[in-house]
């Protein structure tokens with residue numbers, strides 16, 4: 001099926017002039033140097049060129065006379081075109097693409113600083129061809145902006161995926177590795193094609209079976225998996241259970257300061273590296289949502305992380321320690337507790353106490369991947385500690401790959417957010433790329449959205465989020481629209497109206513989803529547990545710390561310093577003031593920061609209650625429009641893809657209506673205020 005190949009379809013080029021143009025460069029491949037990664041580049045080019053042009057390039061190992069692509073690492077390329085001045089502009093994963101005409105020969109140089117750059121250059125060329133771009137006079141220098149470009153699988157070994165919306169795991173089934181190595185390889189290709197260079201292959205919640213991934217029972221299969229990813233420049237990580245010394249090692253404690261525990265981790269780590277010499281390291285969810293951690297032993301998170309870091313240090317591995325730490329058993333009647341403050345409160349005091357191969361992984365917002373949240377105040381607050389930002393490509397709270405929600409615009413807003421940590425231009429993107437504080441390690445991670453559905457992502461259009469995630473973190477300066485356009489062309493081809501419609505649908509989708517779900521940044525009005533569909537009070541009187549405080553008079557969480565939880569005080573001055581004051585607090589986050597009456601007037605000029613009514617009515621109409629636009633493509637799209645997306649749009653419409661009716665009715669009854677436009681509210 002077409003959808004299986006996602007953006008690597010390499011659809012045959014019909015325009016003969018263009019085929020001829022490419023042929024002028026692509027008749028043979030001259031490969032300089034040898035490595036598994038370079039082999040991946042060669043095989044991808046052969047596959048792609050064959051598919052685009054109808055003929056496979058020949059492979060040459062010596063200078064040849066026909067039109068050629070010459071690929072290799074900089075040290076192997078013997079041509080003044082690729083000079084030191086140019087090479088010096090590359091970082092470790094960077095590359096150069098140059099087209100030249102020498103003695104009537106056309107040559108395309110694909111040159112990496114190291115072999116991974118060569119592979120990225122090959123994918124870049126294939127991407128240019130997907131967009132049907134000419135390749136004359138190319139002079140491209142590319143460097144990824146972020147060092148870690150990571151994907152986190154939330155796959156369990158029984159085959160289920162925590163927050164998976166596209167079938168079962170491609171990695172595991174029945175508490176074993178599934179052995180579907182071909183599929184894993186295709187996943188590696190997809191990830192590498194957009195520059196991903198690290199993957200953790202099991203859920204952050206590590207249960208009984210997965211605890212054994214670090215034992216001889218499973219390490220051979222972990223190693224096999226790592227071999228596949230390595231050929232695409234991707235390092236393998238494992239999520240570990242903090243209580244492993246007890247559960248695997250049969251020790252009586254997992255206290256990080258206990259010498260036996262320390263020794264155990266050192267031996268264990270050594271064993272892991274004997275299977276996987278370039279193992280990336282551990283991802284750790286500790287003291288969070290009932291997972292074990294250092295708190296059990298009255299130790300802090302720095303103690304907790306450092307014992308692992310020490311064990312990994314001799315091998316060059318890192319600890320990725322998650323900051324999603326909060327009390328999930330709160331007394332909901334106690335208004336002084338604020339879950340949003342938890343990560344900062346737990347970690348900020350530990351700045352500078354972590355070893356330098358520990359990286360803190362911080363969710364983009366202070367709560368949990370809601371459709372709208374402010375940026376976590378931890379970014380910029382720890383100048384002495386490596387930081388990674390965590391996004392969620394899986395659409396847990398954003399429609400579960402049933403509803404359309406292209407998330408690149410959301411991530412972009414987060415990366416562009418100025419923390420003012422060192423004055424102006426202290427944007428999150430300058431923190432996580434390591435530049436602002438000169439971090440040794442840093443970057444971006446995200447929860448994957450794939451499963452074993454044929455199209456990988458449930459809704460075929462959700463492929464855009466995986467693609468867009470990779471492209472954006474490679475270069476945060478790309479626009480959400482540029483990225484979407486590339487994806488649409490690679491996936492759906494070049495018919496103008498197809499491009500326009502799908503692009504349009506993607507670009508509108510996040511605001512539409514926001515319109516019919518929880519209003520103005522308040523979040524959480526979602527069904528508890530599975531997190532799909534509306535449930536206004538579902539979380540209101542429970543222990544999770546996720547409240548909206550709606551009553552007869554008003555709604556919202558007062559997080560101000562003056563009268564509320566004081567959360568705004570966790571930001572640097574400029575942002576603290578900005579959110580603290582009703583005058584400047586932006587509408588879309590109003591209810592995250594303030595409790596206001598329903599009659600409160602937004603900057604938009606509408607009252608809060610009227611805004612709620614309007615956006616919910618409008619959201620449903622917009623989903624109808626999405627569906628209508630899409631049906632215009634029936635004749636243009638692959639049948640299976642058309643049916644798949646249409647089915648999702650129908651379900652999205654039903655969902656949007658349910659949200660509209662429940663939200664509007666609820667607030668109408670609570671407030672007793674009529675809709676100005678007298679639409680039907682129950």
Ligand code: BDP
Nearest residue numbers: 162163204205285324368369
């Ligand atoms: C939440 C999910 C939960 C995860 C948790 C986490 O609902 O399943 O385990 O995040 O990130 O979004 O650890």
